[in-house]
Amino acid sequence: MSERQHDRPIWRHPMPKDEDLAHQIEHEREQHLLLDPRYPLHIDEGVLDPMYRQGRLFWLVCVIVGGLVAAWGATWLVQMFYGLGITGLKRPVMWALYIVNFVYFIGVGHAGTFISAALRVLKVEWRRPISRAAETLTVFALITAAMFPIVHLGRSWKFYWLLPYPNERQIWPSYHSPLLWDLTAILTYLSCSILFAYIALLPDFAMARDHTIGWRHTLYDILSLGWRGTEREWGNQETALNVFSFGIIPVMFSVHTIVSWDFAMTLQPGWHSTVFGPYFVIGALFSGVAAVIMVMAIARKGMRLEYFLRPEHFDGMAKFLLLLSFAWDYFYFNDVLVPWYGQDPVEKTIFALLTGGYVSPIFYLMIFSNVILPAATLWSKRVRTSIPALFVVCLFVQIGMYLERYIIVPVTLGQNYLPFDWGVYTLYLPESLITVGAFALVAFLYLIASRFIPLIPVWEVYEGQVLQGLRRIGRALVKTRAEPD
Amino acid sequence: MSRYVLLGLFHEATPTANTIEQLRAVGISDDQVTVMSGMPYRPEMLGRPRHRGRVWRFAIVGALLGAATALFLTVGVWLLYPLVQGGQPITPIPPTLIIAFEVTMLGTMWASFLSMLFENRFPAFKSQLYDPRVTEGHIGVLLEVDEKLADQVEAILKANGAHHFQRVEEKRPLFKPRGGTWQDFKERIAAAIGGPDVGHRKFWLAVLTILVIGGAIGALVPYGVFPISFPTQMENQISIAYEQGPRRAAPAAAVPVQGPVLIAGLPATAPIPANANSLQRGEVLYGVTCIVCHGATGVGNGKLSGFLSPKPADLTSASIQGISDDAIFLVITQGLDAMPSLAENLGVQDRWDVINYVRRLKK
Structure with a gap:
């Protein structure tokens, strides 16, 4: 290569004279975001422009989703006034849909940070445009999940009694209880996920500050804290991101393990099992990765991010999903095999209920969505790169994982060691409204955030584009990886 | 003799690195130069010394603080106020480990976040020498020079293709002097209090002060140091013993709930x-x-x-x-x-x- 080529800005692509080579380069550029650099101002524009776009559809969705969130609020107020008796909760099923939602949304909140942190640690290149969308999903899902134990409280306004601080009531939370571990773990995970997302956002807020006027400029000026991109700032930011990446992965594993201990530490048959920790973690990652793919697909369509989110990214995520599906199958088999082998009467009853009882439609739908469908479709690259097909698969995974949590919580809780105390949980209106409201809340927060937060980490994409290159080996062009340490 | 702060913008890494090399030859030390960019260029790419931050150290301190807090919550409090429950010992080891892990990680990450902000001198309230084109992929070389060198440096920047240029007269030194003598120390103290980019120190000092004072007041209220005159203690509330009289007579037509x-x-x-x-x-x-x-x-x-x-x-x-x-x-x-x-x-x-x-x- 000549000296000039080193000095050429990366967004200028002179085409080689060799027509075959030029064709190949063109093809690679279409395939890979990092090989298709553009003038940075155009990239900035591609991220900032959708944030200004609030069409009729956006407001319509906002009103619908906001209305559902308001319905949650109203239902919650009614429930606080009349008590939990207006829900379907009754002995022996005292944990039902609220706890299902709690576990489900904590699970969805797992993938974001995992994708962002683990793929950063492993230096996986296709993470670059995804990480922001994943991190924000984590934050919103966790906020929603954290509300559910409070919704489930009889006196929701006394939730702060869980916090350890010297108080005039002279009560102190007992750290012997798994519920307190839960609170500590979720507070750690939620606050650190927000900080993790914020640290990576600083350069993008600075970018937004430099290219906006009016109140948005003021907002981003405050949020970017005066970021200029000096060497010191980048150096300290990288150190902090490294600390967070390595720190948040074990925290993430611990969070869902502790959620599973809320169940496994009891003596309830079907819950009291050592496999619950890893089983929950894998299930969380499984549903979380599927949720991130869905969010990516919606954001790509709704915000016209086709330049950033390409089929290669969906392909990578879908492979990850397939891998997690296999792992989930393994753990689920474990969770069923061991009780089956023990032939404990209660466990047998629960198993019979799943395979042939009133729960069997739910059970078979879950097996179809979580085991059969991913394994049957995701091996195919055509499905993995087709965004509508992948969206449908991910939707089924979501349904399957929700049903799985439903089977674990109210169905299992209906059968215990004392047959006189068995019961079937039925869904009442209040918890149904609140559940719909929970999904709406995540969507609502995401809608609002998509107009305030640059959903694509521009600096990471730009860095990847500067570092990535093509090398010709024989007749073929090969992508070279170059992420320096 | 007045001092100048210069900012030149470049398109590419190579001319930037060449410029920095030539500046060093003129006698400008690495401390006087900083590079601004829209992506994290490695120091080696630009021929700059590696930045040695202190975030790691703060993270370790945060981890230790977190661990100490966790042990206080799970062991210290229970030893001070023992209460046996669930047939478990006063300070069972497995739950203690769980809480210790979580709070340690909390301390580590919060400390690294806060120290990153502090070390980066955030939040920066004062307007700084900056060019918004930095976030458009341009690389800015920012340096502080004496009057006599200013023209020479300007020439070097322009010769290497700096397509945009700013020059501002700076009354106070932008970069703190480094050294071990008493005079250096006094200058550093003076810079720490009244230097050009110390806004962030005042900010963090204010935050710390509010936290400490607020926390102290908050902690002292339950111990009655600042008595608040509403009856939060049960002993101050009206107390009525079990079935304490006077009891009212039943209405004339009343029947006992159990029936006649x-x-x-x-x-x-x-x-x-x-x-x-x-x-x-x-x-x-x-x-x-x-x-x-x-x-x-x-x-x-x-x-x-x-x-x-x-x-x-x-x-x-x-x-x-x-x-x-x-x-x-x-x-x-x-x-x-x-x-x-x-x-x-x-x-x-x-x-x-x-x-x-x-x-x-x-x-």
């Missing part, structure tokens, strides 16, 4: 005549509900009587037979001593049938 049976001196309901039908029913019911304690003949030698203390009453005795039907009815309804209430097992009519039968048990 319990009004002393009145018959519960009209007793059923002791005909053959009633006696037969009484015998059957007696055989179901009463026989296990009072025995088939009513002398109190039922199969369970050996386990009971006091012993079941001898229904044939004169003292039992001497009490009124209503009193027996009350005993069956409410229970007495070891005898439970049989109101759930025997309906009102059933009780009268049993009473009729018991009257026949007389010796």
Whole structure:
């Protein structure tokens, strides 16, 4: 290569004279975001422009989703006034849909940070445009999940009694209880996920500050804290991101393990099992990765991010999903095999209920969505790169994982060691409204955030584009990886 | 002699690195130069010394603080105020490990975040020398020079293709002097208090002060150091003992919730005549509900009587037979001593049938 080529800005692509080579380069550029650099101002524009776009559809969705969130609020107020008796909760099923939602949304909140942190640690290149969308999903899902134990409280306004601080009531939370571990773990995970997302956002807020006027400029000026991109700032930011990446992965594993201990530490048959920790973690990652793919697909369509989110990214995520599906199958088999082998009467009853009882439609739908469908479709690259097909698969995974949590919580809780105390949980209106409201809340927060937060980490994409290159080996062009340490 | 702050913008890394090399040849130290960019260029790419931050150290300090907090919450408090629960020891190890892990990670990450902000001198309130084109992929070289070197440096920047250029006169030194002498130390102290980019220090000092003072006040309130005059303590609230009088009389038309049976001196309901039908029913019911304690003949030698203390009453005795039907009815309804209430097992009519039968048990 000549000296000039080193000095050429990366967004200028002179085409080689060799027509075959030029064709190949063109093809690679279409395939890979990092090989298709553009003038940075155009990239900035591609991220900032959708944030200004609030069409009729956006407001319509906002009103619908906001209305559902308001319905949650109203239902919650009614429930606080009349008590939990207006829900379907009754002995022996005292944990039902609220706890299902709690576990489900904590699970969805797992993938974001995992994708962002683990793929950063492993230096996986296709993470670059995804990480922001994943991190924000984590934050919103966790906020929603954290509300559910409070919704489930009889006196929701006394939730702060869980916090350890010297108080005039002279009560102190007992750290012997798994519920307190839960609170500590979720507070750690939620606050650190927000900080993790914020640290990576600083350069993008600075970018937004430099290219906006009016109140948005003021907002981003405050949020970017005066970021200029000096060497010191980048150096300290990288150190902090490294600390967070390595720190948040074990925290993430611990969070869902502790959620599973809320169940496994009891003596309830079907819950009291050592496999619950890893089983929950894998299930969380499984549903979380599927949720991130869905969010990516919606954001790509709704915000016209086709330049950033390409089929290669969906392909990578879908492979990850397939891998997690296999792992989930393994753990689920474990969770069923061991009780089956023990032939404990209660466990047998629960198993019979799943395979042939009133729960069997739910059970078979879950097996179809979580085991059969991913394994049957995701091996195919055509499905993995087709965004509508992948969206449908991910939707089924979501349904399957929700049903799985439903089977674990109210169905299992209906059968215990004392047959006189068995019961079937039925869904009442209040918890149904609140559940719909929970999904709406995540969507609502995401809608609002998509107009305030640059959903694509521009600096990471730009860095990847500067570092990535093509090398010709024989007749073929090969992508070279170059992420320096 | 006035000093100048210069900013030149470049398109690419290579001319930037060349510029920095030439500046070094002119005698400008690495401390006087900084590079601004829209992506993290590695120091080696630009021929710059590697930045050595202190975020790691803060992270370790944060981890230790977090671990100490966790141990205080899980071990310290429980040793100060021991309370056995769940058959567990006062400070069981596994839960302590869980809390210690979580709070340690919390401390580590918060400390690294806060130290990153502090080390980066965030938040920066003062307007700084900057060019928004930095976030468009341009690389800015920012440096501070003496008046005599300023023109020379400007020439170097322009010769290397700096397409944009800013030059600002700076009264106070932008970069703190480094060194070990007493004079250097005094200059650093002066810069720390009144230097050009110390806004972030004042900010963090204010935050820290508010936290410390607020936390101290908050912590002292429950101990009554700052007495607040609303009755939050139970001992200050009105206290009424169990069934403490004066009790109000029941309204004239009121009936006890259990029904008229319990009004002393009145018959519960009209007793059923002791005909053959009633006696037969009484015998059957007696055989179901009463026989296990009072025995088939009513002398109190039922199969369970050996386990009971006091012993079941001898229904044939004169003292039992001497009490009124209503009193027996009350005993069956409410229970007495070891005898439970049989109101759930025997309906009102059933009780009268049993009473009729018991009257026949007389010796």
